[in-house]
Amino acid sequence: IDNDCDGIVDEGVTEACSAGMCMGTRTCVEGGMGEWGACTAPTTGDPELCDGIDNDCNGIVDDGVMPMACTVNGCSGTQRCLEGGTGEWGFCIPDNPQTEVCDGIDNDCDGQTDEDGVCTQTCDPDVPDVYTLTMPSRIVYRCCNFLGSTIVNIDVDQFQFQLDGARIQPLGNAWSPGQPLSGMATTCPSGTFSNTLTLSGGCTERYRLEGSFVDATTWTGTFYLEFTGSQCTDPVLCGGSDCIGTSFPVTATR
Structure with a gap:
């Protein structure tokens, strides 16, 4: 329609338009068809955000x-x-x-x-819980036995401790101090523990293990070897001195 009565239909008519958030204009196509031209808004704007806007x-x-x-x-x-x-x-x-x-x-x-x-861990009271030891290095010490007549080589690497819950029961005798601690599992272990095995004789030998459980499968502690009394004076067997006490850290894993 020639709304302005100038003899030309739909000339010079524009309006705002948009593409998403981008604004532009469009112009009515001359010729009386009543159609709008393309929107001039850009089709590439800012990076898309998660905000409900294009x-x-x-x-x-x-x-x-x-x-x-x-x-x-x-x-x-x-x-x-x-x-x-x-x-x-x-x-x-x-x-x-x-x-x-x-x-x-x-x-x-x-x-x-x-x-x-x-x-939650269950422990079978009929099955010993055997722990494998880890130590800083291999330790072997030599002593006379409790009668003072024989050199005893004790390989600490070979020790195995078996645990009765949080309690460790000593087991051993003067002739086998290499495995002084043993027991059966009756409860899941926890907390701290301290146990001592004493072997009497000319020299009193005391094996003491103190430690605590990190979890149900691991504990750490210190193994002490303590000696008192006159063990041996034979210069060939003992060099004229008693056995010297020692201790070392132990980590054990089930």
Whole structure:
């Protein structure tokens, strides 16, 4: 329609338009067809954000937004912008959840620590719990036996301790001090312990083990070898001196 009655139909008519957040104008096509021309708004705007707005002016809201790093229950994770143009982020999803173990850490990132009975351990009272020792170095010491007549070589590397819960029962005699501590498992071990085995004779030999359980399968402590009395004066066998007491750290693992 020639609204302004100048003999020309639809000339010079413009209006604002947009592509997403990008603004422009469009002009009515001359010729009386009543049609609008293309919008001059740019089709490439700012990087897309998760805000419910078409920031990049491509006609789609919240598309192609880069995932965002996040933390859930102490675990690193990733959040993604929800589809549908709501401008909302989804839940934080853990990147690498692990199987829960008894270590005081939320390994599976579910907000609970040491759940589902992972720290529960049963101990069979009919089966000895044998622990393998780890020491800084191989230790061998020499002493006369309690009669003062024979040199005894004791290889500490070969010791094995068997545990009765948190209690350690000594077992041994003057002729076999190399394995002085033994017992049967009746409860799961915990806490601290101290046990002493004394072998009487011309020289009193005392084997003492003190330590504490790190967890149900590991304990650490100190093994003491203590000697009192006149053991031997034979210069060939003992060099004229008694055995010298010593101690060393021990770590044991079930």
